[in-house]
Amino acid sequence: xxxxxxxxxxxxxxxxxxxxxxxxxxxxxxxxxxxxxxxxxxxxxxxxxxxxxxxxxxxxxxxxxxxxxxxxxxxxxxxxxxxxxxxxxxxxxxxxxxxxxxxxxxxxxxxxxxxxxxxxxxxxxxxxxxxxxxxxxxxxxxxxxxxxxxxxxxxxxxxxxxxxxxxxxxxxxxxxxxxxxxxxxxxxxxxxxxxxxxxxxxxxxxxxxxxxxxxxxxxxxxxxxxxxxxxxxxxxxxxxxxxxxxxxxxxxxxxxxxxxxxxxxxxxxxxxxxxxxxxxxxxxxxxxxxxxxxxxxxxxxxxx
Numbered sequence: 001x002x003x004x005x006x007x008x009x010x011x012x013x014x015x016x017x018x019x020x021x022x023x024x025x026x027x028x029x030x031x032x033x034x035x036x037x038x039x040x041x042x043x044x045x046x047x048x049x050x051x052x053x054x055x056x057x058x059x060x061x062x063x064x065x066x067x068x069x070x071x072x073x074x075x076x077x078x079x080x081x082x083x084x085x086x087x088x089x090x091x092x093x094x095x096x097x098x099x100x101x102x103x104x105x106x107x108x109x110x111x112x113x114x115x116x117x118x119x120x121x122x123x124x125x126x127x128x129x130x131x132x133x134x135x136x137x138x139x140x141x142x143x144x145x146x147x148x149x150x151x152x153x154x155x156x157x158x159x160x161x162x163x164x165x166x167x168x169x170x171x172x173x174x175x176x177x178x179x180x181x182x183x184x185x186x187x188x189x190x191x192x193x194x195x196x197x198x199x200x201x202x203x204x205x206x207x208x209x210x211x212x213x214x215x216x217x218x219x220x221x222x223x224x225x226x227x228x229x230x231x232x233x234x235x236x237x238x239x240x241x242x243x244x245x246x247x248x249x250x251x252x253x254x255x256x257x258x259x260x261x262x263x264x265x266x267x268x269x270x271x272x273x274x275x276x277x278x279x280x281x282x283x284x285x286x287x288x289x290x291x292x293x294x295x296x297x298x299x300x301x302x303x304x
Contacts, residue, residue: 054221054222055225057169057170057171057222058170058222058225058226058229060169060170061168061169061170061200061226062226062229062230064166064168064169064176065176065198065230065288067140068134068140068176068198069290069291069292071083071134071139071140072134072139072290072291072292072293073291073292073293074139075133075134075137075139076292076293078137079091079094079096079137081108082110082112082130082196082292082293083112083129083130083131083133083134083137083139084106084112084126084127084128084129084130084131084133084178085106085107085108085109085110085111085112085113085126085130086098086106086108086129086133087101087106087107087108088100088101088105088106088107089101090108091106091129091133094137095136096132096133096136096137097129097132097133097136097146098129099125099126099129104125104126105125105126106126106129110293111126111180111182111196112126112127112130112178112179112180112196113125113126113127113180113182114126114127114179122179122210122211123164123165123177123206123210123211127177127178127179128144128145128146128164129146130178131144131146131164131165131166131178132144132145132146133146140166142166143163144163144164144165144166145163145164160204160205160206161175161203161205161206165177165203168200170200170217170218170222171217173202173203173204173217174200174201174202174203174217174218175200175201175202175203176198176199176200177198177199177201177203177211178196178197178198178199179196179197179199179253180195180196180197181193181194181195181196181197181253181254182194190255190256191254191255192241192243192254192255192256192287193289195289195290196289196290197253197287197288197289197290198287198288198289198290199243199253199285199286199287199288200217200218200285200286200287200288201213201217201285201286202216202217202282202285213285216282216283216284216285217282217284217285218264218282218283218284218285218286219279219280219281219282219283219284220264220271220272220273220278220279220281220283220284221271221273221279221280222284223235223242223264223271223284223286224271224273226240226286227240227271227286230288233271234269234270235257235264235265235269235270235271236256236257236259236265236269239288239289239291240286240287240288240289241256241257241286241287242256242257242264242265242271242284242285242286242287243255243256243257243285243286243287244256244257244258253287257284262278262283263283264283264284
């Protein structure tokens with residue numbers, strides 16, 4: 001092979017190597033499609049994971065309310081009275097935290113009442129004894145105190161209510177309280193039916209015995225999921241309802257929520273889930289009627 005031929009072959013080899021070197025080649029359509037598919041799968045799995053977390057929390061909330069219902073029914077059967085409302089003499093006899101037997105202090109009237117009968121969203125007397133008696137009797141886990149003589153804002157911060165109320169599994173700062181809707185509550189019409197209710201709401205503390213309440217805790221989507229699995233899926237009827245904010249005289253826990261375009265309840269009186277930004281925004285708190293021992297309108301207690 002002469003020198004000229006060798007130089008020609010060498011030059012051709014260099015060109016070929018440079019032309020087909022992997023470092024200088026672009027992506028093929030197949031490779032781009034594979035990358036996009038993998039990216040799509042990763043993004044989809046991320047959103048699916050978030051959705052699974054939401055579903056799990058809603059299921060946990062429903063299970064928690066079910067456990068409370070069972071505990072209240074067991075307590076009522078064992079001690080012949082509702083926790084919190086149990087006659088003071090009976091509570092003392094059983095070694096449970098007790099009131100003094102005066103109205104709203106363990107009077108056995110079937111209503112789980114606060115110290116101040118004029119307000120639903122108070123923590124004190126029977127509404128505090130409710131959780132304390134359930135926990136001391138071993139009906140629910142935890143150790144809740146009935147010492148609730150609050151007169152200032154010293155508990156006005158997240159997680160301040162841990163010694164007094166059970167946490168909701170839905171999110172940080174959301175608790176489950178207990179209250180009673182009765183004829184003499186200072187609520188504008190229309191009122192919720194008479195009876196005892198769980199309240200799921202963001203509660204930041206207590207001031208002058210009233211809950212410092214931020215009702216924008218649950219999303220319409222969460223509230224709807226809880227409602228349709230426990231009740232009728234409608235926010236203004238049945239056992240699970242969306243109720244008003246704790247800032248009387250404008251609204252109160254004892255009233256149904258007012259429908260609106262930007263509210264938890266839409267203008268057609270369904271949950272506001274049609275628009276994604278509102279469906280997943282914290283716009284709601286809900287009341288759930290106790291299953292056990294419902295109180296009649298005349299104030300008498302029905303059997304479980």
